[in-house]
Amino acid sequence: MHAVGFTSLDNRGWGGIEYQYDKQLSGSAAQDMFFADVRRRPIRPAPVERSPADNNDVENAVLTNGVGIILTIDATIQQFARDELIKQYENYEAESAVAIVVEPKTGAILAMVSLPDFDPAEARSSDPDNLRNRILTDEFEPGSIIKPLVAAIALDAGAVNRVEKIFCENGNYSGRGFGRIGEYRRGFGDLTLREILVESSNIGMAKIGQRLGKDKLYKGLRLFGFGKKAGIDVPGEADGLLRPAHKWTGYSVTRIPFGQEITVTAIQLVRAFCILANRGRLVRPFLVKAIVDNDGEITELKRPLPPVGYVVKPEVAEWVVSDAMVGVVNEGTGERAKLDKWQVFGKTGTANIAKSDERGYSDSDYVASFIAGAPAEDPSVVVLVSIRKPNKKLGKGYTGGVVASPVAGKIIEKTLNYLETRFARAHF
């Protein structure tokens, strides 16, 4: 598992928690010192002299085994998530895939899967590419999945309201300084903000970006955590790319609202949606729950950050989650994540991958993503599934709604059923 990491032959942590907490996990060795004769034969034990100045040496005299580390990961949920993701990853012959399950109120990470992965016992002989925790390291253009966040920023700033209709130019919007913008499938006329999100209109979002203006859009996205590390307690996190507002062109303010000209990591995305699901309150994802000594006593309890502020107003966050994003699942592109027992909220994203050798985007390579959570009225989990380069030639589809949303739906269903049973047992 990438979150745990692995160790080298000489027992040093090489990745994940094994690396981050290597010193604590390693403990410290001890040495017996002897006076020896000229042939190096021990005569008698040498006394250990300790003085305050020798603090560092004293620990060499006492054997201290490594501490235990308790993670927020639940092995059962981790297994659900991996099983569901690997099926789709193989079924669509994808290049890579990630899934992450987070408790939005605390930021506790319940599962973290990055494929292709590796056998920890064979880590040293694995393809180095597979050792990478793509949830933290890989940046991608998020595409439409970012729309609910921009909508929340715009609503919060008063740039739009819930009842007005925005003309979506029947699918063809162009102008000086921002080029031409089209829709993914078909054009639209007048749409409300909710309809823009349910139909995933690019033109609607571009117009919202123009109304909001670059400074407010930039500040809002920074508050949601883009362009900087999410601050998770394992190494290797990338910053993502959100250029400062003064470097934006006319294209930026119309493209960023539908997820182009910005790159994000999976951990940043899931964090931003945890903030939204947490009624706008800041959340930071974390992996280490507690540290225990050799007697099993907790020596350090890692508590989630106390809530320090709101990114958007609670009523704005609540509306986006429990109305607009519920609409995406009940009436829009996220229908395959719909569950009988739980009301799911979500947003699909199908982002073109930029060509590596020339300008523009590839017509065959996509990142299919789905962010979701449930129950919508009081979210207890947020799940992100992102599948890179599903094979379009298979003819089975390649969009976030087709490839990623069924996986997220199944992970949510299994997780909530499991947590419900666990909770019921705990209170029996």
Add this chain to the structure above:
Amino acid sequence: MLYKPQRGVILDCRGRVLAASNKVRIVKVEPRKVKDAKSLSSELQPILGIGAHEICKLINESKNPGSVKIKIGAEPGECDAARRISSAVGVVD
């Protein structure tokens, strides 16, 4: 004498073990003590299940005359049998 500490375990939120340390036995050869690399390799081949040619190459091409790893993750029986062949063969836990 050096006492090595046991590495700590990593547990999930319900106390289930996600990562724990296992002992790995390594069969090593001390090249400077080897008089006939070819015959030593032939003797080690059936015990360790590694080709004699491969073992011979490791011994002859080792840059460290004091130690060359021949097999990582050897079974206890393999270690005992290998050790009995020559004083040039050692085992590290």
